[in-house]
Amino acid sequence: MNLLTVENLTVTLATGSGDAQAVRNLSFSVGHGEILGVAGESGSGKTMTALSMLGLLPYKGKASGSIKFDGREILTSTKREYRDIRGKEIAMIFQDPMTSLHPMLTVEVQLTEHLRHHRKVSKDAARNSALELLATVKIPEPAAALKAHPSQFSGGMRQRIAIAMALACEPKLLIADEPTTALDVTVQAGILKLLHQLRTDRNLSVMVITHDLGVLSSLTDRIMIMYAGSEVESGATSDLLQNPRHPYTKGLIAALPGNSEVNSKNLLSIDGMPPELGNFPSGCAFHTRCKFAKASCKETVPEVLNLSSDHRIFCPVNPFSELSNSGSK
Amino acid sequence: MKEILNLKNVAVEYDRHGRKVRAVAGVDLTLNSGEILGLVGESGCGKSTLGKAIVGILSPITGEIVFDGQKVKKLTRGKRPEHFRNLQMVFQDPYGSLNPRRKIGMQIADGLIVAGMSKKLALLKAEDLLEKVGLPRNAVGRFPHQFSGGQRQRISIARALAASPTAIIADEPISALDTSSQAQVANLLVNLVDEFDMGMVFISHDLSIVRRISDRVAVMYLGKIVEVGTVDQIWNNPSHPYTRALISAIPHADGTSFMPKDLPGDVPNPMSPPSGCRFHPRCPLAKAECASNEPELRKLADGRDVSCVLQTAGSQPVTITLN
Incomplete structure (x- = not known):
């Protein structure tokens, strides 16, 4: 059975000139340990699809249809239930790691927050997990990194810290929205390698959202192409790219x-x-x-x-x- | 082919909390008319700073920049010297480079009016230019917010064209645009360079687009040029380890499971650049001498310039392979 099954998802947003559908009748699935790529230009609805899975749609945004995660329907979740899903079951990383990390808090505070909230573990246990996480995402000198602030790291290292944060509670699905768009190619290659590694080591399912077909080619198992809120084509990565x-x-x-x-x-x-x-x-x-x-x-x-x-x-x-x-x- | 731009030993410094940061540390470069020179490198390598110095927004602390026979001086608050009107710049962000409260037509006509044209004639010329970049003539009466990102970049290009430039410095002109618009704006630039026999420096971090549209490519690392050559030379047989690393890091969108190679480490802080070859701490092929001797640019037998001890002046390039 698939980890995630989305059926007939429609997302309606409130705009200045009335309601508009940003996602229209979208159906797709992500298997255990599978990396799905979602591609499309800006405005194609790829980010709204992801946000609807986390209950994070903008003000007055509405989603209908069905999102089954790990066998249960989550689209009907209440705010409180979504709080338990986010971070613990489904985690998300964004394009700009500088805005997803708090500039005034140390890496330690940000990395242990999830664990303390979801797992109710002690401060020391959380700290040890944080050290392990930093080692997993290959941050050099994890102990020193814990005491540092985000501004002391380069863009690539910040994205690694954001990934560590996302992994803290061992989510089953990681949603990565343009995870490498803000990075140099040399650094991007390292992040792609890391995501691959995480899938292999942890059987993590990943949904990567990007407009970069090169990134999708090296990272994903399957690709879905979106246009104006709908799927236009999907298939195995090699098949889709070589025989569109x-x-x-x-x-x-x-x-x-x-x-x-x-x-x-x-x-x-x-x-x-x-x-x-x-x-x-x-x-x-x-x-x-x-x-x-x-x-x-x-x-x-x-x-x-x-x-x-x-x-x-x-x-x-x-x-x-x-x-x-x-x-x- | 005429040399339109010549840079000799150009260095640019910023003042950062009282400390000097040398963002560009001695660059020699030439640009010919009718040619696109791609300028590539990781963020923080100084490529945008160099672009700003070329058009006179920043002033170099050493070296000189000669445009069409005359030395470029830093721009003042007054109007641009007559001679340098033909040297124009296009910026990355088409949202930030247009005034949101003025109509497109007037923003394009500004330069023409300053140059002595009547307002009526200048607005007519602005319509011609908009048509040239693929926008409707009636766009002169509209405001920037009524256009998409790609269209705004076309407007910025039209504004640069108003000065009948012989050289354009384009700093990441398509990076902020959508896939559809990227190809369209890139094609527009290529065709304009061709039509007006301009020279263009195309600054970009996207090597695959640089490969497609450039004639020559200059690779920059931490304020210095490490390799300059034709697109074929750089792409098919890079002779500097950094160039090789950059090319190996590009993903292939071909549906094979090709995994790009990363280059460990970050670009060092330009406040305290490494001794010797600036790339040596990250270079997989570094030798002991690289930590102390800074390699000069040397010309190889095929005409390219490279600064690496692995290459010998006047010889054919040695093939570089990284593990």
């Missing part, structure tokens, strides 16, 4: 700097802009930018089309079916 079938995924991959035509400085790009919240187009939201759109795409919300047991798209046109069947490019 939805026009949007195809466009994203073609736009990667490494994939454009050789001997041309110009990158391929998808024309137009991703739609804004509250202005999602009708039918298939991508039809306004899609080269293959038919008249019906404007009216009908696409149904799921299973290409294999673990690769599906939401596109009735399926323009690349023949290409991939013949095996040629």
Whole structure:
């Protein structure tokens, strides 16, 4: 059984001009020890999906559908119940470790807070766990690091501390929202390695949210691509990246700097802009930018089309079916 | 191909709580017209500081920057000297670099009006420029908040173009943009450089985009250039261990489970740079002498410059492999 099963999740946010759906009818799952990548541009609903799982939606945000975690429904949880889920069952790390760490408190205070709250352990026991955690995330000289403040660390080290904090109560699922976007590539590689290690050592399930397909390629087992609040395609990482079938995924991959035509400085790009919240187009939201759109795409919300047991798209046109069947490019 | 920009031994210092921080510590660089020079390195290596020094926002403490035959001086509160109007900068954050309370048209026309054009004509020219960067002509009457990030960056580019620049310093111009806009704005820059035969320094931490659009690449580490060469040289056969480490750290979005390599350690504090070769504490190939002797840039047989003891001036580059 999967650790996390999300069914027909819809998130409605209050905007200046009335309610708008940021996530629409989303269904996906994360298995035990699996790393799922969620990709999409800003406004595609990937962060709102994560926040709805933690009961952290913005003011007046509403989620409907079903989120089953470890066999029980959590979407209907009360505020108090969510407090027990956050940190203990599901933990989250964010893009900017400077804002997720308190600048005035020592690392020790921040690392032991969770443990003291959720586990009710003694101060000394919490301190020992904190030392172990820092060693796990490979912070040099853990004892000295405990007494230091966040500003004394570099961006990469801060992200490691944020990961240590997230791991403190041994959550089953870690949600990482753009965990390496603010970091240099040299440091990013170290964080990717660490997340991999944690999955292997602890059988941790991870949901990584990012727009960087390179990061997803080296880190994840499966990828879900989102556009305007909905899934457009999902599949095993190698299959999805090497054999993308939805026009949007195809466009994203073609736009990667490494994939454009050789001997041309110009990158391929998808024309137009991703739609804004509250202005999602009708039918298939991508039809306004899609080269293959038919008249019906404007009216009908696409149904799921299973290409294999673990690769599906939401596109009735399926323009690349023949290409991939013949095996040629 | 004409040399448009020449930097000789440029050093820039900041004053930080009474202590001097040398963010750029002696840089030699040239830029030719019609060429894109990628400037890469980790955050804190001094690449943005160097960019600001080139256009005269900061003034170097040693060395000189020559643009089109004349030495660049620090900008004053008055108007930019006539000669340096053709040297323009585009910044990373298109939200911070436009005035939120003024209409787009006037912000673009400013430079033209200062240069003596009538307001009416300048606004007409602003419309032309907006069209040039792919925005509708009627955008002149709108405010910055009515545009997306990618569109605002186009507006910033249009404003730089108003001065008919012969060189543009672009500091992370696409880093703050969405995937869709990134490719579009990068293409716009490439096409403009081509059309107007400008020179462009493209400062970025994203090596894969630099690889795609640049002609030459300069790699910077802790205030110094460690390697400069053509994109092919740098990419296919990097001759400095740091360049190799940077390239090995880039993830491949190809669906193979390629794991990028990290470079342990952080960029050292520029207040107290390491002795000898600045990269030696992190370099897997460092020798004993690297801790005491600072290597100079040397020209290899294929025309690139590199500062590493593993390479010999005038010889073919030795292949660098890291474990």
